[in-house]
Amino acid sequence: MLAYLHGFASGPASAKARIVAERFAQLGVHVERPDLTPGDEGFERSTPLSMLAVAEQTLAHGIPPHAMLGSSLGGYLAAVTASRDPSVQRLVLLAPAFRLAGRWREAMGPEALAAWKKDGFETFHHTAGRTRRIDYAFLEGADQLPAFPQVSVPTLCIAAARDTLVLLSDVERFVAQTPQARLLVLDDTHDLTAFIDRIWDEARAFLAPFTGV
Numbered sequence: 001m002l003a004y005l006h007g008f009a010s011g012p013a014s015a016k017a018r019i020v021a022e023r024f025a026q027l028g029v030h031v032e033r034p035d036l037t038p039g040d041e042g043f044e045r046s047t048p049l050s051m052l053a054v055a056e057q058t059l060a061h062g063i064p065p066h067a068m069l070g071s072s073l074g075g076y077l078a079a080v081t082a083s084r085d086p087s088v089q090r091l092v093l094l095a096p097a098f099r100l101a102g103r104w105r106e107a108m109g110p111e112a113l114a115a116w117k118k119d120g121f122e123t124f125h126h127t128a129g130r131t132r133r134i135d136y137a138f139l140e141g142a143d144q145l146p147a148f149p150q151v152s153v154p155t156l157c158i159a160a161a162r163d164t165l166v167l168l169s170d171v172e173r174f175v176a177q178t179p180q181a182r183l184l185v186l187d188d189t190h191d192l193t194a195f196i197d198r199i200w201d202e203a204r205a206f207l208a209p210f211t212g213v
Helices: 015-026 048-060 073-084 100-119 137-142 168-177 193-211
Strands: 002-005 066-071 088-094 121-125 130-134 155-160 181-186
Touching: 002 015, 002 048, 002 073, 002 193, 015 066, 015 193, 048 073, 048 137, 066 073, 066 193, 073 088, 073 155, 088 193, 100 137, 155 168, 155 193, 168 181, 181 193
Parallel strands: 002 066, 066 088, 088 155, 155 181
Antiparallel strands: 121 130
């Protein structure tokens, strides 16, 4: 199975997920795109642990071996999945959100974190097209996962040089500790949409030993 994990406050119909799936479909390769926060209130109740469970259930329902692509939070969760599931053979990670809990705590600061814990946190949800609230359990779940998963399979990391959400230094740190990882840095911001054709070419070539195309 080839699976794509979407990012935070996004969904399986995001632009990158859709384009990658459509182009692989033209080559006869199906890309499974699970909704990591399913249901009407799935996002509000979600944590990285619940999203990880969806990813692992998706693979469990497919025929191994597996390869995974993921964007931002989805990239991080794909790496965590690969560190736990030996059936995952290859990874393509787009602006992967390593050091998830630490970055959120640093970015928000004590006062905002206290407000989140008391009242919840509102963020714009790109798929829903509106603001949605997420519980503090999200951050508590992030605390339970490794900042930098131990991955032993071939991994392509594509990072953005001007990313202000996921620091390039964090992606570089993961690549430095992962013997089979390669880093490609593009002159873009976090969403990496300006380089979608380059991303597609790199992902297709890197996954060719798995997909056969």
